[in-house]
Amino acid sequence: MSCYVIAEIGVNHAGSVELANVMIDAAKEAGxxxxxxxxxxxxxxxSSSTPKVKYQESTTDKDESHYQMIKSLEFAYEDHIPVFEYCKKLKIDFISTPYDIESAKFLVSIGVKIFKTASADIVDLSLHDFIAQHAESAIVSTGMATLGEIEPVVEIYRKYNCKLTLLHCVSNYPCATESLNLNVMETLSRAFLCDVGYSDHAVGPIPAVASVALGATVVEKHFTLDKNMIGPDHKASSDPKEFAELVTAIRETETALGSAIKSVQVEEMQMRKVSRKSLFLAQSIKKGEAFTAEMLTLKRPGTGIYEAELSVILGALSTKDLSEGEMLKVGDYKFV
Incomplete structure (x- = not known):
């Protein structure tokens, strides 16, 4: 199954339907x-007293409050509808992260089937309860959370039999490579026996690609048209070129991972025949003479008898005169 790759437009549309649609075009084109x-x-x-976090302070107007920043990034309910319809037209899935039950109800009303929850809302159990009852599938980010905080959320989705994917995430923009701990995906998979994925806030494509090799079924990456646009998330987002390169790398990784069945590949067959070794005569032997170890050696190509048969051949009698340098063949010996 291919990894499901999500372009996290988030709030990078700055409240504009026109810009959102242009970003959808670019995300679709990027794969x-x-x-x-x-x-x-x-x-x-x-609340009016909520402070900005460090990365928001460095990427937005320092005189703007957290509330003012969030207010400027709102996407009106009515503006979701043309964007949702545009996604259907382009045949790309529309997902949204509701931050309250009222917003989740609105998304259900317009036909949204896949919901994603923010890491910060791992503690909003009422929101999860609503989503679990109404979504076809839910993707839950687990940044900043302990296993003990994740467990009751998983139980909610199990209660309603809602398909669940847990995303490993480090909640900083961008986050440090040494904080990524991608092996946590295996911990989540073992602990909760569900699909796992990765929400990528790192710089560059390597962590996301590595996550696929570790079993991620979903990869999410912030997406922008231009890192220099105004807003808190643009600088930590991938532009269309970077996102396309990421998708290509993910697909190549999936191809390289291939099957778990160990088999001889078609493209290996010529090499197998040429570079393996077969039993050859190290010295001439007369008909009726018994084969000894000194009479045989190993040489390329590998189209003859392998050394694994040597213990059977030793002591057998030659059925004909054989010259030094000849490849030993079935029928050149018989058992006494």
């Missing part, structure tokens, strides 16, 4: 399976 948005209202999400 994304889905685009993801965020659905919220600032009044329900942020």
């Amino acid at each position: 994304a399976d889905a685009v993801k948005f965020q659905t919220f209202t600032a009044e329900k999400l942020v």
